[in-house]
Amino acid sequence: MSDYIIEAIKNGIWETLQMTFFASLFAYIGGLPLGILLYATAKDRILENKPMNFILGFIVNICRSLPFLILLVLLIPFTRFLTGSSIGTKASIVPLTIGAIPIVARMVESSLSEVSPGIIEAATAMGATPLHIILHFILPEATPALLLGGAINIATVLGYSAMAGVIGGGGLGAIALQYGYYRYQKDVLWTTVTILVIMVMLIQEGGNRIAAKARK
Amino acid sequence: MAKVFRLDHVTKTYKNDGKEFTALQDVSLSIEEGEIFGIIGMSGAGKSTLVRTLNRLEEVSGGSVSFYGEELAGLNAPQLRKVRQKIAMIFQGFNLLQQRTVLSNVMQPLRIAGVPRVDRKDKALNMLEVVGLADKQNQFPSRLSGGQRQRVAIARALASDPKVLLCDEATSALDPKMTGEILDLLKEINRSRRLTIVIITHEMSVVEKICDRVAIIDEGKLAEVGDVKEIFRNPKSDAARKLVFPSNPYDPSGKDSRLVRLVFDGLAASRPYIAELVEETGLKVNILSANTKSVGGIGYGQMVVELPRKPADQDQVIRFFRDRDLSVQEVERV
DSSP states (O other): OOHHHHHHHHHHHHHHHHHHHHHHHHHHHHHHHHHHHHHHTSTTSTTOOHHHHHHHHHHHHHHHHSOHHHHHHHTHHHHHHHHSOSSSHHHHHHHHHHHHHHHHHHHHHHHHHTSOHHHHHHHHHTTOOHHHHIIIIIHHHHHHHHHHHHHHHHHHHHHHHHHGGGGTOOHHHHHIIIIIIITOOHHHHHHHHHHHHHHHHHHHHHHHHHHHHHOO | OOEEEEEEEEEEEEEETTEEEEEEEEEEEEEETTOEEEEEOOTTSSHHHHHHHHTTSSOOSEEEEEETTEEGGGOOHHHHHHHHTTEEEEETTOOOOTTSOHHHHHHHHHHHTTOOHHHHHHHHHHHHHHTTOGGGTTSOGGGSOHHHHHHHHHHHHHHTOOSEEEEESTTTTSOHHHHHHHHHHHHHHHHHHOOEEEEEESOHHHHHHHOSEEEEEETTEEEEEEEHHHHHHOOOSHHHHHHHSOOOOOOOSSTTOOEEEEEEEGGGGGSOHHHHHHHHHOOOOEEEEEEEEEETTEEEEEEEEEOOSSHHHHHHHHHHHHHTTOEEEEOOOO
């Protein structure tokens, strides 16, 4: 591999990390409240609200069933509107975030569902408000599950970020595609793929350890 | 005495797949301030539903529940939350936050009640001392035994100075020794704080150990309610008899023989009646089972005996015991 390619890969690692970090961060800013709402408005939960739960669930399901590649293309005008461009690292963060929000929301919902109904009953019997129950009973109890889900979600975002290379996003995915696939440079393809695999493994292992440590 | 709870014709029905299920049917009773009130019944009898109507975790389908004269059904959400802060509850499964320390668990109701941060810790530590677990304040519940967890739950329940404590099968997950310790603690709290306690249980031993009065729930209906000692001495309903007299496991010698149950209490438990019977009448009875226990500090015993063959002798034996003020009841064959 030429020095030029090695430099590009180094740069790609940095871009991938940036995309993954910011897209995950924004996806949680949107997905965590959405997941809490999905959970709390479901049947027999503390803020049961059938119409709201149905509408939120419907939107989330539609977004989740769209293939990410299609979402990338569909979102090009929106991305351009937000960031002024539809290509590059910064622009990729937009579709990555939108694509990850419903995934995060479902993961949060399922983590919260694991909290024992007895805990919620105890909190209700204490006279706590629904908001207090969510903040001081449900979220703390679900923390280990949320952390574990977080690792899975970040790894998913990282995988998606590679796909953003198709429409001109940056990062390792773009390098793998342009040099490895279009130009038949197998060594570049395998190097970038190996780096991606290692990154996913590190994220998953780190998440597992943090979650295990949090579990009392 | 003031009535803490008053239930008037409480009915609760559930609809499940169009089918209606009646969990409670026309239950009326009241719970007095300062007493330990037991609610006993077999599993599925409706007692857990009943206790949940007391803090409106369950809405009633008919009738009314009032707390110090205030009807619960008439409260809006903020009012109900305020009332719930006065009605503490402990559970079979403890329901402590696993991810929080013992101290933090006990501080929860204080936070809900809006107690200033600086006072929460002192108050919570104080409560942990009451239950004897001040040294475990920084532990997590998973490191504690079942009995210790229930003590933490009791400390948590008491932290906000409730008027009443509801115990939903609070000792059912504990071994007999821990059960005894928890019951002693509840009794102690009842005495020292004049705290009204409502205990849901399926175990008669819990009722006889600490309850003043008891309600017997059978298939959603109130079978009997009254003084524990009185119900032990003279259970009127079938459901009460089933609970007070465990079924007789012994097979009598003849299938057609007649069995009676003798119930003693207080002084009567200390007299040798069977020996007197033999001495005075020459008639013999066969003892099939017998036991004695202390209910609220009063000796109490019961015995199942097989009567002699001849009907005239049977009548004489029954008369002998009745004359001595023992309760004599026929035992039905299972």
